[in-house]
Amino acid sequence: MSIGEDRYPYPVAHIGIIGGGQLGRMLVAAAKRIGCVCTVLDPYPNSPAGQLSGQQIVGTYHDPAALRELVTACDVTTFDIEDIDTDVLAELLREGHRIYPCPGLLADIQDKLRQKQVLADAGIPSAGFEAADAPSAEAFAAFGYPLVQKARRGGYDGRGVQVMREAADFAKHLPVPSLVERFVPARLELAVMVARGQDGGTVAYPVVEMCMRPAENVLDLLIAPARIDAATAAAARRLAVDTVEALMGVGIFGVEMFLTEAGELLVNEVAPRTHNSGHYTIEACTTDQFEQHLRAIAGLPLGATDLLCPAAMLNLLGEPGFKGRPVIRGLRAALAIPGVSVHLYGKAETRAHRKMGHVTVLDADVEQARAKAEQVRALIRIEGEEIA
Ligand code: ADP
Secondary structure, eight states: OOSSSSOOOSSSOEEEEEOOSHHHHHHHHHHHHTTOEEEEEESSTTOHHHHHHSOEEEOOTTOHHHHHHHHHHSSEEEESOSOSOHHHHHHHHHTTOEESSOHHHHHHHHSHHHHHHHHHHTTOOOOOEEEESSOOHHHHHHHOSSEEEEESSSOBTTBTEEEEOSGGGGGGOOOSSEEEEEOOOEEEEEEEEEEEOTTSOEEEOOOEEEEEETTTTEEEEEEESOSSOHHHHHHHHHHHHHHHHHHTOOEEEEEEEEEETTSOEEEEEEESSOOGGGTTHHHHBSSOHHHHHHHHHTTOOOOOOOBSSOEEEEEEEBOTTEEEEEEEESHHHHHTSTTEEEEEOOOSOBOTTOEEEEEEEEOSSHHHHHHHHHHHHHHOEEEEEEEO
16 A cells, blocks of 8 residues: 555555455445455455455454454455454554554443443543443342343344343343443434545534334344534534544544434444445435445544435335345345345345345435335345245
8 A cells, every 4th residue: 555655556456455344345445436346354255245255364353363354464454344363463462563443442342341341531522331240130220210221241233232111121131241321212213424534634414313123122123414503513512522532543433322302412332434324425425324334444634524305314224024035025026116225245044034135215305215215214125045
């Protein structure tokens, strides 16, 4: 990679990606566009990202030899998941390899309790919390209901999060080291993608609205821009940038927040990577989140984040009751709607609620975009060749 001089050999950079899922896949697509090549590390051969990059190391994210092989072969390494052995990465960083975001920050974020502490120390507002390393009915009652229990490690897409309204709900607690958090009566859940370059410069994307599926605490529908007033949007973007600056992260970050009934903004959590709430940027923004991340970690100038058109985004989840090779129903009908883009992730097997793809709908009128997304939801189904 060129340092200083504006002259690059081709390929421009060899990027290592730990994690071969859909985020990695979309990162590889963006990397190819800007003249980079990628090698992916994933435990499963022919992973969604590996299919596109053509180069994959098969190994786990905790395998020191596999991590070393990847990082030493690449100019810069990044990740599309968080559950990685950060000690090995820290060692490789000390040896002079480039890894963004840096392993120390990943370690802070992997542990939800540490993440909350780091943000609280930096003065970033979030829901009040307490450590709960050995969850007990007494400790939860003393903290006070309603509360939200969160596993310190390993949770994602709502797994590892338990909302408890009253003491009787302790029966469904997670028996793992956790934190407890005040239940936030949220008017809306918002997210802002922020990229920070190696020079400390930042760019923020528009504020988006995340509609969650309450039973599973998982993203159901995303609306860009969020239907909030300009002052709240400006405050949310400011808070997201402050958060990423406090973490001194390099790369792209998804900052999830609550807008409370009282109009207050509280940071929920930070993803140190591209994020489901940023998929809409592929069609709807000047620079998409994947290219933006690559620009940040490769030391290239950050791109413009303008919203070119309002959008709605819907995840395509595996239909319960099916498994095996996916079968896509309703694709033709969905694509017949103007403004609809379908993304399928190349996963060899479907299962209930697995993220198999997503759909972005553009429309000059955000309510129309949302209505079309609901139409698409009723049309497309990801079934499987086998009955589960
Ligand atoms: P994950 O890492 O699994 O996405 P989150 O911390 O983002 O976990 O929680 C998932 C969802 O649970 C949130 O999007 C929100 O809907 C709900 N939730 C999390 N924390 C709280 C809270 N303190 N108050 C109310 N709802 C919450």
